[in-house]
Amino acid sequence: MNADGVLTGELDPHSDRAVFRQIADHLRDAIQRGRLPEGAKLPSEAQLVEHYKVARMTIRSALQELQTEGLVVSEHGRGVFVRRRPPVRRLASDRFARRHRKEGKAAFLAESAQVGAKSEVDMIEIREQATTAEVADRLSLEAGDEVVVRSRRYSLNGHPVETAVSYIPADIARGTPITDPNPGPGGIYARIEDMGHTLERFEEEVSARMPTPDEARILQLPAGTPVFRLVRTAFDTEGRAVEVCDTIMSADAYVLSYELPAH
Structure with missing residues (x-):
């Protein structure tokens, strides 16, 4: 999935909010608005690096933020996916x-x-x-x-x-x-x-x-x-x-x- 197809908004270089948190905000918004539905695969680290023009570690910090919130899960060798929630x-x-x-x-x-x-x-x-x-x-x-x-x-x-x-x-x-x-x-x-x-x-x-x-x-x-x-x-x-x-x-x-x- 291409990052440009699911993410809106741009990084604010003047914000006091850390860049990785801004990226996490964009991904969270895409999940909550259904652009990334349950079970969907998030854009790859490489795609996110290209989209945001930031270091890979910044992307990993953003993804870790979402994992800590329980919004996404990482599957080794496959990528990061929106967590399914069939209550x-x-x-x-x-x-x-x-x-x-x-x-x-x-x-x-x-x-x-x-x-x-x-x-x-x-x-x-x-x-x-x-x-x-x-x-x-x-x-x-x-x-x-x-x-x-x-x-x-x-x-x-x-x-x-x-x-x-x-x-x-x-x-x-x-x-x-x-x-x-x-x-x-x-x-x-x-x-x-x-x-x-x-x-x-x-x-x-x-x-x-x-x-x-x-x-x-x-x-x-x-x-x-x-x-x-x-x-x-x-x-x-x-x-x-x-x-x-x-x-x-x-x-x-x-x-x-x-x-x-x-x-």
Whole structure:
């Protein structure tokens, strides 16, 4: 792609804004206005050098600025591309509806189907351990009580978008399909209900932050991409907390949608 075909404006030699930042501004504007759509390849370094009449290191600094913002990704040997952002609309008022479980769909499967994406689950680990103080408090257990832990990573069309770690009291999960890599149709909530714990409500806490190095590696996050941390507690009709799920979500992969009553 020729730089002249997508960029507008000229460098201002009198501006106190660094030249590489001015170039980044032009490229950012082209992305935001759709002249460089999602997945599009940016002009090459050589083309940008020719267009702006600057040193190659100045161009690299401008591209690094956009990578840090999470707007573009660099693919070795191929070039720099506008990052694809196919957000899943996470409908909090609908995602745990019982009808999805009756159809054999766990929440992530139902959400990915909404955007026509292929969903995958990998890095599945299942173990039994003593609970931490935070999880014990949420589950109304004593610190050190045993819980079954299920951790996994979710991907859409081959791109990791979230990790989730569920903590289920051992007296509910031990010896059930919840401890299997594939717990069966409807996921672990269907199995919890099979055990006689009909789900009644969920509480969620959402916060945002930058990822840890491990989170960035596992989710393959470009520099500058924040994450949501969503901690959910599931309660049965007797008021018992039957699961805590600690989820780390790539913030640019989701739109969190909530419906709130006005009364």
